[in-house]
């Protein structure tokens with residue numbers, strides 16, 4: 406479904422992503438981990454058109470996405486969330502989700518249609534009972550759900566998630582994990598960047614480990630946590646940090 410081929414991105418002298426190749430099959434739930442600055446968000450920005458690669462290609466369902474504007478990539482069926490959530494605070498939850506539908510591939514500019522299209526995403530993310538609340542009044546965990554709902558309203562077949570669990574409470578992490586399972590079960594292929602190892606372990610069948618913009622390792626979650634280079638570059642430090 407998604408094929409990243411020899412992708413590179415440099416910022417001046419810094420190689421944020423270097424000759425990265427990876428692929429994702431339809432129906433998969435893939436985890437992406439790696440230390441701060443490993444290039445995870447940059448890869449997502451390259452795939453979704455927010456940045457242009459220095460070299461390499463990104464194919465979605467066999468067609469290149471390179472050079473397309475983000476909205477066009479969204480129309481092709483690739484959705485994303487952002488590491489830092491930014492809902493329209495003064496607008497209701499439902500109106501926020503509707504903005505996703507209004508910019509979706511079906512290009513609805515009909516408000517009642519958009520409202521209709523917002524219902525399933527709100528259901529999947531458990532936000533239906535908060536539909537009339539101002540988005541600004543939500544907890545961070547709820548804002549993350551809103552970000553997911555808004556992305557779902559664009560009708561993605563592939564959804565890229567950038568640290569959905571970042572900064573939320575323990576209870577909200579469990580809650581969001583259920584939401585992600587529900588979204589995946591609804592038929593959406595998911596690639597998830599995540600720092601919380603236990604979340605990756607529980608949700609994904611395959612994990613790609615990035616370090617210095619390159620693929621350090623790829624395998625099942627069980628393989629990954631036993632791999633010496635992964636433990637050294639990432640897990641050891643992270644688990645200590647988690648425990649602290």
Ligand SMILES: Nc1ncnc2c1ncn2[C@@H]1O[C@H](COP(=O)(O)OP(=O)(O)OP(=O)(O)O)[C@@H](O)[C@H]1O
Nearest residue numbers: 416419421439440441442443444445446447448488
């Ligand atoms: N727009 C930019 N201009 C210059 N350098 C950038 C830019 N975006 C990212 N970088 C650099 O590229 C490298 C990779 O950054 P990136 O944000 O992709 O890492 P990450 O794996 O998402 O990290 P984190 O876990 O902290 O979110 C870092 O060294 C970062 O400082």
Ligand SMILES: [Mg+2]
Nearest residue numbers: 445446447488
């Ligand atoms: Mg990042």
